[in-house]
Amino acid sequence: MKILFVGDIFGSAGRKIVAEHIGHLRETHSVDLTIMNAENAAGGFGVTPAIAEDLFDLGADVLTTGNHVWDKRELIDYLNGVAADGHERGRRVLRPANMQTGLPGYGVYEGVTESGLPYAVINLMGKVFMGGTNDPFSAVNDLLKKITAKVIFLDFHGEATSEKVAMGWHLDGRVTAVVGTHTHIPTADERILHYGTAYQTDVGMSGPYDSVIGVEKEMVLNRFLTGMPGKFEAAKGNPKLCAALITCDAETGRASAIQRIMLGE
Incomplete structure (x- = not known):
């Protein structure tokens, strides 16, 4: 079984680069399950129902989010709603x-x-340097007691690399994959842990890399240099698609390979 996970889609540049490459990626690698983190897809802050629908039309099976999930209020009703079709x-x-x-x-x-292959996708958020969350380690323990699927994918949206690595070891052999999001910087530590769990600390951002984690460089530099607040806007330059491709056994849920992907224009 092949799982494709697309890292944090940031703004219009991220949506555009995903639209350009996702079909080819899914076809070339015979992908069975496509997951995308969409929490920054709407101008870098949140995701709207219309954008979510567009991503589903591109082939996403499940969309994950993170700390920006409530940035677009119109998403709240959509989370439990039914689409027009x-x-x-x-x-x-x-x-x-x-x-x-x-x-x-x-x-x-x-x-x-x-x-016909059963799967489960879990979305968790880290507690270190993040607000509004309960303990992710005990939370995932409780969730796993209720999940019947063997193939289980976790998007762990967190700031601290130590917390993400700890979650990988905590779930080694219990889930198919633990991949990190949120920092928008891809890490080069993809591996299969001892008991068959695919792991990467952060998949990286699908968006503009001539930026500061997606935001126009000058705006962020001004804040660092002056300490003055200012409105952030999504950048558009040098868009890249960052993703992870995971191969696993559908019957056992164990992963056998994880591949880092970065594609640009």
């Missing part, structure tokens, strides 16, 4: 499962691929 697509947009209880949406999605 009758598909419950909003249910396949995840927010971190370890947010406070009672919030809209879900942090886990269990589905079946077009070829």
Whole structure:
């Protein structure tokens, strides 16, 4: 079974580069399951229902998010809603499962691929240097007790590399893959852990790399140089698609390979 995960889609540049390459990637690698992190897809801050629908039309099976999930208020109703064509697509947009209880949406999605392979996708957010979350380690322990699928993919949206690495070891042999998002910088540490879990600390951003993690350089430099606040805008230069391709056994859920991908114009 092949799983393609596309890292944080940032703004219009990120959406454009994904649209240009995703079809070829999915076809070339015979991808069974496509997951995208879309939390920055709308101008770098949040995701709208319309953009989510566009990403589903491009081939996404599940969309994950992170700390910017509530930036576009119109997403809140969509998380539990039904699309115009009758598909419950909003249910396949995840927010971190370890947010406070009672919030809209879900942090886990269990589905079946077009070829009939069952899978689960979990979205968690780190606690170190991040706000508004409960302990992700105990949260995932509770979630795994309820999931029946063997193939389990985790998008761990976190700031601290130590917390992400710890989560990888915590889940080694218990899930198919643990991949990190949020820092927008791809790491070169992809590997298969001892008991068959694919791991990468951060997949990286799918968006403009002539920027400061997606934002126009001058705006961020001004804040660092002067300390004065200012409005951030998404950059557009040098867009790249960053992704991870994972190969696993659909019956056991164990991963056998993980490949880093970076594609540009």
